Amino acid sequence: MTTTPKSIRVGQRSLQLLEALRIQLADQYSSEAAILSEAARRGLLVMAVEAWHSEAGQYGGHSPKELARLLRHELNALFNFLLEQDELPPMLRIAPALLPMAVAPMVAAEPVSLPEPTVATVEIDTSVMDLMELAGQDEEWD
């Protein structure tokens, strides 16, 4: 793979992280520049999911399916780690869906469900609608 030098400014927090990684991952990456280069590669892939506009450069030039596959490969280690630490975000835990999903999944290729909530949704006294419908009718917007 060819590389091109790019000069970037790195924040203090990222620098501290970089120094720590340099010690930990010395056997995999020969320099700080090598770590940053890999971080940019992985980070840009993650950011590509935010480039959803149907214009040039959509999803970083990948098809959605292709990007999803690339991410799945890249993020497997991350998900395994979160799973081990019991820190998987709720939307990625597989459990019966009692509530609709709070957030559209950004990276999961398959539908995911929320965990069983510890509390149930209230049961509404449907007579609440009697006054509410008078005070503000359902508008037809279409």
Add this chain to the structure above:
Amino acid sequence: MTTHASAPIDTATTPRRDPLTVYQYMLTGQPLKDNNAQLPQTVAVKGQPMTAIGIDPGNGEMKAAMMGLDGRLVTVQIISAYRIAVTLGGGKSPTTYTVNGGPSFWIGRDAVQMKGDALPIGPTAVRLEDPRQIDFYAAGVVELLIKAHCAPGQYTLATGLALPNMEMQAQTKKNESGEEVEVFGVVEESKQAIKDHIYGKSYHVNRTDEDGDVTNWQIHFGQVYTQAQSYGTFMALTHTIFGTRRTDGIQEYAIIDMGRGDTHETLIQLSPTFRMITKRTGEGTIKQARAVARALAEFDLNDAQAQEALITRSILDGGRPKSINHVVDKVVERETQEMLSRLLPALRNRNAFIAFTGGGTKDATTLQMINDRMDSVGRSADSFVIVHPEVASVLNAVGTLLKVLFTELARKGRA
């Protein structure tokens, strides 16, 4: 110390605690939970999951509310001020937004501090004509999602809008039993503006925070629910999280909403039939803010800065904060006296229970003057309430969130 053997609780004779109203929950800051049930963050609208939010666009501040996953109410209040972002010579830049690839801008207190403009005051259609307005709302919704610990991503929103009371018009319709009833709907001009700018529209918000961290949010206004803003206050004051009404025998309410742009009086009659009558009784706190600006003409304050000066009772003079208590006290006293004089017929209406609300109740001098006036017209303490200043501003937004939640949960219950 004596101890007593614990006897089993006789549930048949133990008085059951009345469920709290949403307003009571707000006062205590407790999650909206009861009997291990809570209001949800999302609702299914025609089978599609949507995040429920309530927005009170307001004249001086945008207020918005949604449920946290833990059942807590999450609210934001953002001053309606906007400023195109500029490159600063030094220091951290305020949080910057772009919407749908448009210009970078700042909002709220940051925009005020950077000499930004107050966004237009007026009816919904007039406000939404200004393209900065919807960008401001979109950025405000992102702030609400962040406060509710939502991750950047795509959100389809079931959005309750608290509209100015005057934009809801009574129409006569036949109900399911064929009886003619009075129903409130959105006036055509506002409806068209909502269709043009909000309903079914998507906005991509790029947010760069003070640390330079960038996040992207795609918000889609999937469904819109409308409600007169003062009815939102009534909802929050009188409804439990189960949708049941707790009016403690009260059959007629007068909601006096001292907002920024206007002061409104809304009469809600629950018996024998539901009726809602609303009228504008004068300007809101903008009048006080402009009077403060006139009294401090040498500072050349715009509306947003004057409003901020009115609330904080402080102004930067020669680079240092300076108290303007004496100016604000004089202005507030004069303007509140005038407002209360205009409201006198309502205050003397012994048939109604009065609820004072809106940002205007935040001021201690105003609070005292309302109490004094109620005393002088012979109103007993249990015939009125001044909504607690901590929650007065966001009550309409919470009320409109309740409209979204109750509507969809009741539909599900009826299905």
